[in-house]
Amino acid sequence: MEMDLAGFWVAVAVSLAALFWWWNDYWYALPFRLHPGSVKLPPGYMGIPFIGEMPAFLWYFKLLCRPDDFINAKRRKYGDGLGLYRTYLFGSPTIITCTPSATKMVLQDESSFSMSWNNVELVGATSLVAVEGPAHNRVRALVVRAVNQPDALRKITLMVQPRVLASLSSWSNRGRITAFKEAKKVTLASIGMYFASIESEDILETIDDLVTGVISGIRAIPINFPGTALHYALQCRRRAKAIFREELEKRSKFEASVAKNDLMEALMQMKDEEAIMWAVYYLAKYPEVVVKLREEHMLLCKKLGDLVTYEEIASCKYTTKVVEEIIRMANISAFIVRTAKKDVDYKGYRIPKGWKVACWLRYFQTNPEHFEDPMCFNPDRWNEAPKAGSYMVFGGGPRMCAGNMFARLQVAVLLHHLVLGYRWKLVNPNAGMTYLPHPNPADDVEIDITRI
Ligand code: HEM
Incomplete structure (x- = not known):
């Protein structure tokens, strides 16, 4: 019993x-x-x-x-x-997509899948990343024109270089720097300069802190009360917007109407600092790539510190491959998320209304079925185009990254001045990796750097 x-x-x-x-x-x-x-x-x-x-x-x-x-x-x-x-x-029933066809089905169908913002007021309910349909097309066209088309890229190339040169020179004067921290300053300065002609280091640093504060609120519990992360993030957003407004009002010649509304959002989407950090990291690990890059950039016959043009950068074919390989390996956006607006059936299976859909982008770039020996840094793999649909670092469909050419250009410009003027090595070549919230060498890429 x-x-x-x-x-x-x-x-x-x-x-x-x-x-x-x-x-x-x-x-x-x-x-x-x-x-x-x-x-x-x-x-x-x-x-x-x-x-x-x-x-x-x-x-x-x-x-x-x-x-x-x-x-x-x-x-x-x-x-x-x-x-x-x-x-x-992350607190939601979710469907993961990890093949090109399933991911394409989600990213291209805006009538069935919408952007997922926990705290939409942080990105701005009427901003590019939050609006949908014709309103999205309209704002997106403005942003793309302002940052991603040849005319804009030509201007950006010249505008960002004095800052890149000054940063590299300050790196080597200090001798030892942390690439992630410094790359962040370079990219912030570039976008601050381009969108709003902000040059003051103090203002840029304040903006950096405020943008970090806003981003940290996006995943926070949606309770807006003094002391909560969302409350703090909203305060940061208000302060950042006030700074932009004040700076923009000082400049009557400023013409890009998009900037007033979308500067903040563009800043939040910028992931260039990570690409730049990985550039410094991989090139330190692969000196033979630096040698080939240096040869290519020497052919441009520039004196040290001369500015390079957009056309010159675009003519550097090996550099284009190196930049693509850096961005592939960096896997900056591990996955992007949508919400199903209605029940969607795919090959006899259901994605229920209201569920999140996580398009697992990093799996495309790290899958040996798409890229041979995927964890090996090999710019020459770009001698051939990747298999259709197998490369999605910038997302896909109508919301594909609006700044992808800007991102590539910024890395290429930095490479030009870095390989011609400097030599550097990793302080901790065997530093471990962390993968949350983003892939990062554990030491944020500490380097010793000197002028050649
Ligand atoms: C290597 C660096 C970058 C990576 C890997 C990257 C990646 C991405 C991805 C995956 C998306 C799609 C998000 C989604 O569908 O949910 C996206 C969107 C976006 N990105 Fe980037 N990005 C980079 C740099 C930049 C830069 C430098 C800018 C601005 C100058 C920028 C501006 C944007 C904007 C505005 C969107 C939203 C587009 C829309 O909703 O229509 N990105 N980015």
């Missing part, structure tokens, strides 16, 4: 543990069980209540430092033909 009771309690405990372990799967699959039909949820595991698969996510990204195995493990367990997996991440 005692045995039976013990057995009963063990059975209850095991059942409760199983219910707990698969709670999200039971709960979110309930509508499908109640109305069995031809569609079902994509395969996957949604984890325990509220937490979902966050422990597995953190295990691969933070502890093992092998982020791509998060997807590899799913492919092994649930098969890989479909390219969709169900999960529960």
